[in-house]
Amino acid sequence: MRVTVLGAGTMGAGIAQAAATAGHDVALRDVEESYVEDGLARIDDTLSEGVDRGKVEPAERAAALDRITGATDLARAADGADLVIEAVPEDLDLKREVLGETEAHAGDRAVLASNTSALSVTELASALDRPERLLGLHFFNPVHLMGLVEVVVAERTDEATLETARSFVESLGKTAVEVRDSPGFASSRLGVALGVEAIRMYEQGVASAADIDAAMELGYNHPMGPLQLTDVIGLDVRLDVLEYLREELGERFRPPQALKRKVRAGKLGKKTGEGFYVWEDGEAVRPADDSVGGSGATAGDGSGAAR
Numbered sequence: 001m002r003v004t005v006l007g008a009g010t011m012g013a014g015i016a017q018a019a020a021t022a023g024h025d026v027a028l029r030d031v032e033e034s035y036v037e038d039g040l041a042r043i044d045d046t047l048s049e050g051v052d053r054g055k056v057e058p059a060e061r062a063a064a065l066d067r068i069t070g071a072t073d074l075a076r077a078a079d080g081a082d083l084v085i086e087a088v089p090e091d092l093d094l095k096r097e098v099l100g101e102t103e104a105h106a107g108d109r110a111v112l113a114s115n116t117s118a119l120s121v122t123e124l125a126s127a128l129d130r131p132e133r134l135l136g137l138h139f140f141n142p143v144h145l146m147g148l149v150e151v152v153v154a155e156r157t158d159e160a161t162l163e164t165a166r167s168f169v170e171s172l173g174k175t176a177v178e179v180r181d182s183p184g185f186a187s188s189r190l191g192v193a194l195g196v197e198a199i200r201m202y203e204q205g206v207a208s209a210a211d212i213d214a215a216m217e218l219g220y221n222h223p224m225g226p227l228q229l230t231d232v233i234g235l236d237v238r239l240d241v242l243e244y245l246r247e248e249l250g251e252r253f254r255p256p257q258a259l260k261r262k263v264r265a266g267k268l269g270k271k272t273g274e275g276f277y278v279w280e281d282g283e284a285v286r287p288a289d290d291s292v293g294g295s296g297a298t299a300g301d302g303s304g305a306a307r
C-alpha cells in the first residue's frame with residue numbers, strides 16, 4: 001500500500017515508522033524541511049534502539065528507512081496514495097483545511113484518515129467533497145509499542161473506506177477496535193472516567209495517591225494506577241479532555257478542583273517534575289507532598305510510586 005502521513009511530529013513519525021516496518025511505501029510530509037528531517041531522525045533513532053535491543057533486525061531497519069520518503073510538497077506527497085493519514089496538531093480548523101487540501105491532490109481511490117484524539121470525525125469529514133472516504137485512525141503513543149488502533153466510524157464513512165482501514169491496521173500487526181464517532185471514542189472516555197474518579201477519591205482523602213494506584217495495579221492488574229497515568233499523560237491534557245467531555249456528555253466529567261489547582265500551579269505531571277507524584281529522571285520517586293497520607297509508610301517510602 002502507498003501511505004502518506006501528514007505531520008512528522010510525535011505521532012506522524014511513529015505512524016510512518018509502523019507503516020514502513022510493515023512493508024508499506026510511505027511519504028512523510030510536514031510544512032518545513034527541518035521538521036521532516038527531525039521526524040526521519042526520530043524514526044532512525046527508534047529503529048536503531050530496536051536493533052540495539054535485539055527487537056529489530058539491522059536489515060529490517062534499513063529496509064524500513066528506505067521505504068520512507070520525506071516531503072514538504074503536499075501535491076507530491078499525496079500523489080498516488082492509497083491511504084492518507086493526517087497527524088497534524090489537534091485543531092479543528094487546521095485539520096479541516098489540511099484534509100480539504102489533501103482531497104484536492106489525492107486520487108479518487110485514496111482513503112483519508114485522521115489521528116485526532118478527540119475531535120468529531122464527522123465534523124472533519126464535512127470539509128470534504130466526498131465525506132464517505134474519511135474515518136478516524138486513532139493510534140496510541142508510542143506507536144511502535146502500542147497494539148491498539150481505534151477505528152472511528154463517522155456518520156458517512158462507507159464500507160470500502162472501513163475495509164481499507166481494517167486491513168491496514170491488521171497489516172501493522174495491531175488490533176483495531178471499531179467505535180462510532182462519539183466524544184472521547186472508547187478509550188479516552190473510559191480512561192478519563194477512571195482517572196477523574198481517582199482524583200475525586202484523592203481529593204476527599206479516601207486514600208493516598210500511592211494506595212489508590214496500588215488498588216488498581218494489584219487489584220485489577222492495571223500496569224499503572226490512574227493517578228500515575230494522569231501524571232504521564234499530563235494534567236493539563238487531562239483537564240482539557242475533561243472539559244470537552246463535560247460539555248458533550250454531562251456533569252459526570254466535571255473536572256475536580258484538585259486537578260484545576262495543580263494545573264494552575266504548573267504541576268502538570270511527569271513533564272514538569274510534579275503532579276500527583278514527584279518525578280526525577282523520568283521516574284515517579286514519591287507522592288507529591290500534598291498527597292493524603294504522604295508521610296504514611298506506603299506512600300512515603302517511594303515504593304508506592306514505583307509500583
Ligand SMILES: NC(=O)c1ccc[n+]([C@@H]2O[C@H](COP(=O)([O-])OP(=O)(O)OC[C@H]3O[C@@H](n4cnc5c(N)ncnc54)[C@H](O)[C@@H]3O)[C@@H](O)[C@H]2O)c1
Pocket residue numbers: 006007008009010011012029030031035087088089090091098115116117118138139140141
Ligand atoms: N501525542 C500523543 O500522545 C497523541 C496520541 C494520540 C493521538 N494524538 C493526536 O495526533 C495528532 C498529532 O499529535 P502529535 O503529538 O504528533 O503532535 P506534534 O505537535 O508532535 O506534531 C504535529 C506535526 O504536524 C505538523 N504540521 C502542522 N501543520 C501541518 C500541515 N499543514 N501539514 C503537515 N504537517 C503539519 C507540525 O509541524 C508538527 O511537526 C493530534 O491530533 C493529537 O491529538 C496524539
